[in-house]
Amino acid sequence: MTNPISVPLFGGNLIRLTPLDHEKDPEVIAGWTHHAEYVRMTSLEPLRPLTTAQIKKQFEQIDKEMEEGRRLFHYAIRPRDEDRLIGEARLEWVEWSNGTAQLKIGLPDPADRRRGIGSDVLRLLLRFAFRELNLYHLEVQLPEYNVPALRFFEKHGFKLEVRRRQAVNRGGQRWDLISMAILRPDWEARNER
């Protein structure tokens, strides 16, 4: 029997989760902030293109938050055998006394979607959250127009919990903001580790 401690937490079949690279990653991410469709699908903040220098500053803020609060785990997503950055994944707003957190995954290149990469990232994040951080309730927040993401999380066992009516205002239209969540016992029962 293999020792469960040997199971790699950060290496998937297609990708790996690594720390951010302060030298190389900011330029890539600055490019993503110009990508309107990606920003509007993944963020509630208004689209606002940023420079490489501004992203570098954000990295310092992320490092500071991770170290001081221990309530944030922010990862770069890279192909298993390459160094290039293809996305970001994070667990944020960790509440240790309640075992809760919010989860975010971003894969900006459409070519990286529908190929099992997202599933690979989510599998690692959930295993880390439930088997290492010992969390209980993991939530993801999405605008109702991000149908592919809603389907993706539903497929992986997340259930709709909250619908904040008309909480998003984009393209001259109001949209609901959806919260979905997965609980540890439900995840354990799914056996997707």
Add this chain to the structure above:
Amino acid sequence: MNDDPTADLLRGRLVRLSASSPEDISRLFVGWIHNSEYWRLMSNGPPFPWTQEGVRKHIEKEAEKEDLRNVFFAVRTLQEDRIIGEIGLDGISYARGESYVGVGIGEAEYWGKGYGTDAMNVILRYAFTELNLHRVSLTVFEYNPRAIRSYEKCGFRMEGRAREAFQREGRRWDMLHLGVLREEWQAHHA
């Protein structure tokens, strides 16, 4: 609804919302949260032994921002002009037209008498007719039926339930999410 733009926007039937000195509110707050029931109705985090000095510094730091992303008021009784609680809008997004709201009556002898409901009605009027927000959101714990009734009286509707979202006294509890849209609030007060 009062359409007079010069009306006293921050005055209700029992309370008014006002500024308060960091000195006063920090002293009161430290007293209120000594009552663990108050903390456990207000926050799902562990009670933190805030010192008055710590609270005062925190409030002063927040006040420096003055960006209207968080708007905090003391709740004062009209009758005695006594500060009995706190209310505030936080995490306001003007782009989305949404804010969260939180209210707490710290002085326990004023619980269950309509002071919190009155303060909530006043801050909703402020949120919808002065800040021009589109909706106001809040969360409340399933073990706080008095607050849920109060919010529903103000026009809030249930929008969902985060299942077993926090843990206390050896069991897990749901977190309820409520929201009110401006048009619902207008109809509610017509």
